[in-house]
Amino acid sequence: MHSDNLQELFASLSNALVLYARQWCRTPEDAVQEAFIDLANCSSEPTYPKAWLYTTTRRKAQNIARAESRHRNHLEQLIQERGADRADEYWLEPKTRNQIAASEVLEGLDSLKPDQREMVIAKVWGELTFEELAELMNCSPASAYRRYVLALTELKQRVLAASTPCVNKRNSGLP
Amino acid sequence: MMIEPKFPMDEGLDRFEQDLKSLTPKRFPKELPARDPNWLKIALISWLMGLAAGVLVSAIWTKLMNGEVPIAAPNQVTQKVALSPNSPTTTPFGSLQPGVFGDGLLVGSSRFIATDLDDDYVLQPLMRRNTVNGSRRFSGEASHTSREDSATPNANSFPKYQGQRQLLKMLMESDDLISI
Structure with a gap:
């Protein structure tokens, strides 16, 4: 793949890929980095480079997760220490335009089924088309669309359910 | 540019999706590693190998x-x-x-x-002849034969550097050969 194309893909996708890879491992940056290195070494350009990157990042992240599980105790301690800042770790803004907290979105994502979470992250922040999403999830575009709509609906319900007390609290004028 | 088929989306869901998109993921902390072009590596290795071969050949040549x-x-x-x-x-x-x-x-x-x-x-034929001549000399013919040899070289004698040969002969024919 040409270096310029690679840089362009890296600039546009790496952030979303980190978010995507964190589903499986605690060092998602490494998974993304490795996926880009693999793409750079590809002899022929993939048909859907974005979908290819997502697939490869998933595989890399899963491999890293396997290695991480060998020293799980240490990681669990780290997670506990850093748990409070998890949302800040991945997003710049603390809230969405409609004042949904980033941490609630993250919690909502974590509560989804793995394949649903994968699809939402890849579609929303990775901006994959349904064609590319189908490639990533190994299904037809129509099926990818249906599954995505279902996943997004579930996420919306969970996030809104979690953020409602806050909204109610704000509306009631309590500190 | 890929044209995606139109997939209808519920308005509320679409708004929620746009809302989620407003959460910009953080910038990736690492830079993409710079990649050296393969031809550069090949050229570098070839140059080093050529240099090593050159040094080796010149060292052998100097030795020779x-x-x-x-x-x-x-x-x-x-x-x-x-x-x-x-x-x-x-x-x-x-x-x-x-x-x-x-x-x-x-x-x-x-x-x-x-x-x-x-x-x-070189010396073997002379020494062999010296042995023969020595035995002749003991029988009284030594000086004659020696002169004859130096005047008319046979097939085993060497045409060039006659002076050196003469000296060698003299040394070989001397009685005190061991002291030499």
């Missing part, structure tokens, strides 16, 4: 020119071959042109001849 590599061929010639007059390998050492191998080489080769008299094809 300094004459440090012993030329053992003359000393390995068998007696039989050495005695045949027209054989190219029996060319007497003294008849070599100094310019061909250089003086250093001649000096080095002479040292081999001097230290290995048993295999030396």
